[in-house]
Amino acid sequence: MLGIVRQKMLRQSLQTIRPTVTVFRGYSSAAKQMTIREALNSALDEEMSADPKVFLMGEEVGEYQGAYKISKGLLDKYGPERVLDTPITEAGFTGIGVGAAYYGLRPIVEFMTFNFAMQAIDHIINSAAKSNYMSAGQINVPIVFRGPNGAAAGVGAQHSHCYAAWYGSCPGLKVLTPYSSEDARGLLKAAIRDPDPVIFLENELLYGESFPVSAEALDSSFCLPIGKAKIEREGRDVTITAFSKMVGHSLKAAEILEKEGISAEVINLRSIRPLDRATINASVRKTNRLVTVEEGFPQHGVGAEICATIVEDSFGYLDAPVERIAGADVPMPYAANLERMAVPQVEDIVRAAKRACHRSVPMAAAA
Amino acid sequence: MDMAFSAAKCDIQSFPLSITSARSHEKPLFDPLKTPACSFLGSTRKVRFTSASKLNQINPHRRYAVVGASGANNEKECKSTSNLLITKEEGLELYEDMILGRAFEDMCAQMYYRGKMFGYVHLYNGQEAVSTGFIKLLKKEDSVVSTYRGHVHALSKGVPARAVMSELFGKTTGCCRGQGGSMHMFSREHYLLGGFSFIGEGIPVATGAAFTSKYRREVLKEADCDHVTLAFVGDGTCNNGQFFECLNMAALWKLPIVFVVQNNLWAIGMSHLRATSDPQIYKKGPAFGMPGIHVDGMDVLKVREVAQTAIARARSGEGPTLVECETYMFGEHSLTGPEDLRDPAEKAHYAARDPITALKRYLIENNPASETELKAIDKKVEEVVEDAVEFADESPHPLRSQLLENVFADPKGFGIGPDGRYRCEDPKFTEGTAQV
Numbered sequence: 001m002l003g004i005v006r007q008k009m010l011r012q013s014l015q016t017i018r019p020t021v022t023v024f025r026g027y028s029s030a031a032k033q034m035t036i037r038e039a040l041n042s043a044l045d046e047e048m049s050a051d052p053k054v055f056l057m058g059e060e061v062g063e064y065q066g067a068y069k070i071s072k073g074l075l076d077k078y079g080p081e082r083v084l085d086t087p088i089t090e091a092g093f094t095g096i097g098v099g100a101a102y103y104g105l106r107p108i109v110e111f112m113t114f115n116f117a118m119q120a121i122d123h124i125i126n127s128a129a130k131s132n133y134m135s136a137g138q139i140n141v142p143i144v145f146r147g148p149n150g151a152a153a154g155v156g157a158q159h160s161h162c163y164a165a166w167y168g169s170c171p172g173l174k175v176l177t178p179y180s181s182e183d184a185r186g187l188l189k190a191a192i193r194d195p196d197p198v199i200f201l202e203n204e205l206l207y208g209e210s211f212p213v214s215a216e217a218l219d220s221s222f223c224l225p226i227g228k229a230k231i232e233r234e235g236r237d238v239t240i241t242a243f244s245k246m247v248g249h250s251l252k253a254a255e256i257l258e259k260e261g262i263s264a265e266v267i268n269l270r271s272i273r274p275l276d277r278a279t280i281n282a283s284v285r286k287t288n289r290l291v292t293v294e295e296g297f298p299q300h301g302v303g304a305e306i307c308a309t310i311v312e313d314s315f316g317y318l319d320a321p322v323e324r325i326a327g328a329d330v331p332m333p334y335a336a337n338l339e340r341m342a343v344p345q346v347e348d349i350v351r352a353a354k355r356a357c358h359r360s361v362p363m364a365a366a367a
Numbered sequence: 368m369d370m371a372f373s374a375a376k377c378d379i380q381s382f383p384l385s386i387t388s389a390r391s392h393e394k395p396l397f398d399p400l401k402t403p404a405c406s407f408l409g410s411t412r413k414v415r416f417t418s419a420s421k422l423n424q425i426n427p428h429r430r431y432a433v434v435g436a437s438g439a440n441n442e443k444e445c446k447s448t449s450n451l452l453i454t455k456e457e458g459l460e461l462y463e464d465m466i467l468g469r470a471f472e473d474m475c476a477q478m479y480y481r482g483k484m485f486g487y488v489h490l491y492n493g494q495e496a497v498s499t500g501f502i503k504l505l506k507k508e509d510s511v512v513s514t515y516r517g518h519v520h521a522l523s524k525g526v527p528a529r530a531v532m533s534e535l536f537g538k539t540t541g542c543c544r545g546q547g548g549s550m551h552m553f554s555r556e557h558y559l560l561g562g563f564s565f566i567g568e569g570i571p572v573a574t575g576a577a578f579t580s581k582y583r584r585e586v587l588k589e590a591d592c593d594h595v596t597l598a599f600v601g602d603g604t605c606n607n608g609q610f611f612e613c614l615n616m617a618a619l620w621k622l623p624i625v626f627v628v629q630n631n632l633w634a635i636g637m638s639h640l641r642a643t644s645d646p647q648i649y650k651k652g653p654a655f656g657m658p659g660i661h662v663d664g665m666d667v668l669k670v671r672e673v674a675q676t677a678i679a680r681a682r683s684g685e686g687p688t689l690v691e692c693e694t695y696m697f698g699e700h701s702l703t704g705p706e707d708l709r710d711p712a713e714k715a716h717y718a719a720r721d722p723i724t725a726l727k728r729y730l731i732e733n734n735p736a737s738e739t740e741l742k743a744i745d746k747k748v749e750e751v752v753e754d755a756v757e758f759a760d761e762s763p764h765p766l767r768s769q770l771l772e773n774v775f776a777d778p779k780g781f782g783i784g785p786d787g788r789y790r791c792e793d794p795k796f797t798e799g800t801a802q803v
Binding site: 337 | 487538546565567603634765770771
């Protein structure tokens with residue numbers, strides 16, 4: 001099994017370094033800007049045109065052009081048989097998607113947010129994740145579950161939960177968390193081509209943000225390997241791991257730290273499951289300090305898993321305890337000032353990095 | 368048998384000509400001069416709007432006694448009129464409640480665009496007749512379970528406008544101290560059980576509230592506990608599994624609940640017709656063994672009549688009812704996205720059937736109230752809403768220490784800190800400076 005996974009990763013990483021395909025594209029080497037929304041839309045478009053078995057289903061994906069406009073234009077292009085507007089029945093349509101995947105179709109199930117996926121979690125975990133195992137390899141489930149995850153702005157407790165840790169703990173699932181437009185494009189295409197169930201956690205607040213994309217990323221065969229983290233910024237003094245929106249915060253924090261003489265290495269995890277332990281360990285062995293950043297709740301979170309991994313594999317290299325930055329351990333409050341306190345801010349990351357480096361900053365934030 | 372009766376009635380070919388209680392055998396009274404033809408569910412079949420001016424002089428109090436007595440009388444009662452007289456006080460009360468709902472929601476839109484409210488805000492404009500028609504018949508201890516579109520349910524149930532507005536502003540004087548927001552309005556005092564953003568989530572909760580009422584009466588022997596629960600849901604929810612599961616159990620156990628479906632034909636951008644195999648939602652009631660009634664949700668008097676029957680039925684222990692109110696939302700799904708797939712002609716058509724205008728016209732024409740009295744109510748409500756905004760504006764933001772409050776009823780749930788004592792006993796905990 002592992003051998004196949006490695007082969008696939010190898011194939012995928014080979015794909016990313018194939019320059020010849022892009023030569024006749026005619027794009028200049030100057031980076032083009034693309035929003036996450038456009039990146040996801042183009043990835044969906046390309047994959048749907050490449051493989052007629054790929055179809056999209058979810059609430060408002062068709063005529064409404066997508067609740068967040070991610071599937072804009074797809075209904076007109078591919079018709080209502082391949083872009084399905086579903087009634088508000090998460091459990092029902094997720095189950096239908098899984099059943100279709102059992103028979104070889106490649107559904108992309110969009111949840112308006114992953115909060116609503118909780119109504120369908122039985123199918124995600126029991127029907128999708130565990131089927132290949134329970135059937136001893138006879139039935140695989142090439143399905144993608146995607147949608148916004150985590151906090152937005154002022155949307156209250158039931159709309160702001162981050163599910164990275166929940167899905168990350170379940171064997172049989174692959175969990176991806178893109179940050180930039182390249183991540184979004186490459187990882188979504190990889191997810192759609194993947195023969196296993198993939199949870200694709202986007203972020204509502206990032207949809208409108210623009211990132212530069214290389215010419216290579218614009219190619220329709222562009223794919224990023226699943227399970228490989230990316231070092232967004234190299235550094236020497238402290239490693240900061242983050243995913244999704246928190247990568248942006250971490251990069252800003254790294255800028256601030258640079259001015260104070262701390263060189264931070266920022267790792268964009270990209271893949272929560274499988275977690276790229278090799279990259280994180282190598283980085284910590286270089287810097288000797290680790291700060292994990294996530295938006296979700298702290299207990300049993302992604303940071304907890306990374307900390308455990310480092311302690312297992314690189315204990316001798318740690319010069320300071322691992323610092324964990326996570327969302328507050330409370331359901332997301334509605335009031336704007338409380339919400340700001342409940343989600344990690346750039347200052348929190350800066351403070352944690354300094355604590356890891358100097359241990360002179362007090363534990364809790366000052367009022 | 369009641370059930371078969373309802374089922375037969377509702378299956379008639381000429382639906383939706385009959386827009387009164389399903390139990391009534393009679394053809395509806397209609398006045399072709401008064402109403403424009405309208406197409407329910409986008410079909411070309413016409414629905415007649417029974418003119419409110421044809422009401423008879425019937426003492427409304429008699430209705431309660433009659434309904435409680437037996438089913439037969441109930442039928443006759445409904446048969447004699449699809450028109451309902453209301454006393455002047457009742458009329459003014461209904462009018463005031465509807466105007467309050469409308470004025471409040473309009474103010475919400477203003478405040479949202481000024482940045483005082485944020486996140487997801489869903490307005491109720493156009494559907495006031497359903498909220499007022501049902502909730503104004505409830506006792507204080509009767510429960511209301513709402514959806515994310517719940518401001519007006521809260522107001523109708525008696526939550527002060529100040530508390531609701533403060534909650535929307537995220538202030539500590541809000542009904543949930545700013546922790547819930549627009550979609551999560553709770554009030555123990557007013558038996559308002561929320562405020563749920565998930566489709567279908569409120570239905571099992573409401574069924575549970577109804578179960579408690581029955582349990583208290585039968586197991587705990589509180590003989591006078593006859594509290595009724597209203598579960599407000601939308602048309603989109605009626606395809607959700609939880610809805611059917613609860614219809615089944617409510618009917619099975621004869622729970623004192625009324626499922627009020629606010630069918631406004633759209634679930635964000637999804638038309639009811641595109642999402643539902645059989646768009647006539649009231650039919651789902653008899654499939655589970657309870658009466659299913661379809662009513663014109665733009666006419667508060669009709670809604671009130673149907674509500675009286677359904678609530679009395681629940682209160683007397685006869686079991687649940689499914690009421691489908693044909694209504695319409697004048698605004699968009701929410702204030703965040705002005706995306707609207709609805710046909711402007713459809714919107715204009717329903718705007719002409721504004722429930723507030725209709726009630727106003729009825730009250731003036733039939734003389735329970737004069738124009739001046741209604742204007743006085745308008746003014747009073749305007750003042751209430753403005754006062755609510757002022758109050759909310761001046762209210763303080765939640766303190767930092769509030770972040771960790773109310774997570775548990777027993778704050779020992781935060782566990783034992785490194786010093787061996789419970790974390791909640793650490794004074795820094797309430798100051799918000801402790802690390803959790």
